[in-house]
Each structure stands twice: as C-alpha cells, then as structure tokens.
Amino acid sequence: IAGITQAPTSQILAAGRRMTLRCTQDMRHNAMYWYRQDLGLGLRLIHYSNTAGTTGKGEVPDGYSVSRANTDDFPLTLASAVPSQTSVYFCASSDSVSGGGQDTQYFGPGTRLTVL
C-alpha cells in the first residue's frame, strides 16, 4: 500500500440500507478526514479525527458516523442511506492538525456512492 486507499471504488445502494466506506493510510499520519464532493459545491467535511481514539463532527455530519480504533483506518458508516447521500466520498489524511505548519492533506481515490 502506498498512500491512502478507499473501498469500494463505487457502490449502488438501496435507500434504508447500511453501508460502510473503508479508508486506510500507510503514512502514519495523525489526522484523517472524510469529505463529500457534489457537483457545483466545494468539498464538505463530514467527520474528522485528529488522532487515534478521537473523532469530531465537520460541516455535514448528519446521517454519518465514524470510528478511529487505530492510526491507519478511518471507516465511514451510513446507518440508513438516503438518496441525498448520493455523492463522491473522499478520505484524506495529514500529519498533524493544530501543530501549525503546512500540514497538507492527501486524498484517497474516492468512492462513488449512488443511493436509490
């Protein structure tokens, strides 16, 4: 593994179903993020984690949950999918959050999710 991987690449899901999007990084970054990207809108932060064992809510957290049991993995769960959650989901990671400096975020390849 090099960088960040996400699975699945794409998924079509019936409304009401539960779905977990997986994200794994091998860069030993402290911070990880989940964004959604919709046409005509900027990336919007769903949830984030500053370090293993901690999580926080972003701009659009409703309907989503996350966990951060270890440094490498940051799964995103949709408990009961709705059509408005149709989007492209990107996972990202960075070395630190509040330590100052550049702290560039690096992105995974994305998951294209369609909820019918």
Place this chain on the structure above:
Amino acid sequence: GQNIDQPTEMTATEGAIVQINCTYQTSGFNGLFWYQQHAGEAPTFLSYNVLDGLEEKGRFSSFLSRSKGYSYLLLKELQMKDSASYLCAVRDSNYQLIWGAGTKLIIKP
C-alpha cells in the same frame, strides 16, 4: 458565514498563461492551498501560501494577499494535461479547510 469564491470555468490556449483567482471570507486564516483535480480523480496538492507574496514552483505560481482576502494561481506554458479543476481552500481558525467549488480549466489546442 465563510465563503470561498472562484470562477466556475475558464478556457485557455495551449502554450499560453492563465490566472485563476480566489477570494475568501473566513473566520481566521491559517494558510491557503491550491489543489488540482482531474475528472474522476482525487485532488492533488499544488501549492501553499501563508505569507503575502508569490510562491513559484516550476510552471505554477501562487500569490496571496491576506489584507485583500485574495489569491491567484498562475499557470504558464499551458499543456493539454493541465485541463482539470483547480480548487482553492483556506484553513480557518479551527484549523479546518474551507473549500471553494473549483474552477474547471479547459485547454484548447
């Protein structure tokens, strides 16, 4: 509220120069990023500005004026592979990135 504004779309000619502008209004400022995103792919990091002035990196340069809430990305000697969306993002006082909707750049031969 927080806001990042960029033009929706721009067209330029191969070999030319193009400037993509970004204006922002955010709660605090802790740096500005430019990312490139090809269609169907992930955003990739291009540049970072935290102090006023110009940062040059090969064919790409990025400028920042904090007093004006303004940045631009300058692409020189345009190549067809530069056709992509360019995303401007500002890190706010909570150290979260606020993203613009992106500028789709179309390069014509």
